[in-house]
Amino acid sequence: MPENRYTRAKQPEQVRRALLDCAAAIAMDHGVAGVTVQAVAVAAGVTKGGLFHHFGSKQALIEGLFADLLARVDTEIDAAIEADPKPRGRFTRAYVNAVFTGKAFGFATPWAALSMVVVTDPPLRRLWNDWIKARLKRHRTTDDAPDLQIVRLAADGAWLSYVTTGQTRMSAELRAVHARLLAQTNRRR
Amino acid sequence: MPENRYTRAKQPEQVRRALLDCAAAIAMDHGVAGVTVQAVAVAAGVTKGGLFHHFGSKQALIEGLFADLLARVDTEIDAAIEADPKPRGRFTRAYVNAVFTGKAFGFATPWAALSMVVVTDPPLRRLWNDWIKARLKRHRTTDDAPDLQIVRLAADGAWLSYVTTGQTRMSAELRAVHARLLAQTNRRR
């Protein structure tokens, strides 16, 4: 039964998306170590060779995934900022909300797994640093204050705590922290 | 030239220590991915077989390293607490100082590399969770307050920020955060 396997519809865009999404999904529930070229390829219904056609190396795949995630975060945060009537702390609030309840890099997202390799991997680290640096510069008129910085750091810490506990749902304690941090961005100091 | 290779002085304690220290050193400047059984063994001047005599598996080695680090942190924090005259926020202050300037798991320690795998590795995660949980319970009379929790979270966030920037020295900005967090533990609320 020599059924021909070369019958795939050619939709490079869709395949690329599928590869990215599958990589994210695998990173999410098998850990970043589970993100092997093979696994991603078969999950996307493609072979390894096909994957390497879109991404020249595993590194390229990871960076692509990372960039994609950052892009989503960007749109999410921009939307939140635009909807925020109060100038001061706009970005910080958007950031905190993104971390705690965001669809892009909140809890229970591929971000959790990926951000770990960010620490290890210099190229990825650069991408992240550039991103946060650019955002801070862009919002320096509304968010450049020591107390807001601490709020953002605490959000990072909360996120880290959440990740290390490995819970799937957010604890009441963390929700309380969330509320408290938001309040802190509104308080006059 | 049949030079005899079995000339090692037998000091198992020292070898064990060397293995742990070398593993830490490698994790520190080659990343956690560089911590291979072979690399650790040769760095400690031992063969793989020798290593496996002390640690039955790689996992055991990692856990041993982790436990060792935690023990150092413990003594460091205990000392700091004992030297602190003011009851409220004792542990939080000790924790913050440990994170920012501590010898055990401050910046530029093997902790940076290791803490990343803590997130990934369930057994290690348990060890960490148990540790912090026990400490918090132990100091609940002095450090169980929402504002102190936020201070600790911010310290974690600062540590994360430091690690992701990959700097070897602490920036002036982070030093300012350090001071600010310490001050926050003393403030009456």
Next chain:
DNA sequence: AGAAAGATACCGCGCGGTAGGTATGTTTAG
């Protein structure tokens, strides 16, 4: 003598990556 400490040699596996083929699409010459 016997156990602990360590050395040597070897294995299987799964990984990232490559080589070369075959379909499907797009452009262009007659």
Next chain:
DNA sequence: CTAAACATACCTACCGCGCGGTATCTTTCT
């Protein structure tokens, strides 16, 4: 209009390497 010519997308099969781990032997300590 059509068919050759080329480019893109994807597949199959394979490779080398380095890893964690094991089996077995030799030396040293008590």
